[in-house]
Amino acid sequence: MARPSTGCDVIGVPFDGGATLGWPGARYAPDRVRSALSWMLMRVESDEVYSIDEDRILAFDADTLVDTGDVQVVRHDLMETIDRTSARVATSVSAGRTPIVVGGEDSLLFPSVRGLHDAVTGSVALIHFDAHLDIMDENETQGRFSHSSGVRRCIDQLDRFHAENSIQIGVRNFNYPSSKRTLDTAGITELNARTFLDIGAEAAVERIKDATRGADNVFLSFDIDVIDPAHAPGAGAHEPGGMTSRQAIDCVRMLAPHVDGFAVTEVNPMMDHKDMTSTLAAYLVFNFAVAKRNA
């Protein structure tokens, strides 16, 4: 079970300097996701909101979802930006809150997990929704801290990170043979998109809870490209064969009570159509906060 929390903090990170593959543009996501959130927030009355999905009225008080503004990013300095992101996440956790990082591309995975790691004692595990493995060690054009290396940096830089209690969900298509060997050595559980789509969201969540049960703290990182491009075209890269928007929302809602931090990355308004992906990301954020508040 997750640490006690008084509510969720939105931390925007308008940064896409780590987008070394695919399309840049995720720097515009925090603003578009906030704009989409207003659609959900207008349904709050007298500290309550009506969940049609659950067919009941749920609590939503002023502490449930607090926008703490953007990290002051440094556009030309990836390392400074990820340091500032970690610091904001750690501040939120230390205050007894649950951080929700709204990226930004997926280089923010590593500083988000590190922020939790630095604010807590005990082990830290990762629930990683992504089409991609993010296990790249280093290469000439991407460096060591790009949006392809977040999981690898958690493994080799965070001394209480437990890969054996971590799980990747929705990964698919093809990758480097060396990536397969790295995953096997690290001992991360893989729940690929084919299996996820066979078993469905509820059974997948049970497997995720089993995999992470031994960890003291858990971070949920959600790259929007885990969702099929048909449902989420506004992403940094397109990998066909992913989950639906319904499955994504259900997974986040069911997992929120069990985790200590959340990040939504790779939403790219430059690739989006009528804000449909920013709107989906906003629903992930809103569902997470409501589920956390009413756990």
Ligand SMILES: [Mn+2]
């Ligand atoms: Mn990805």
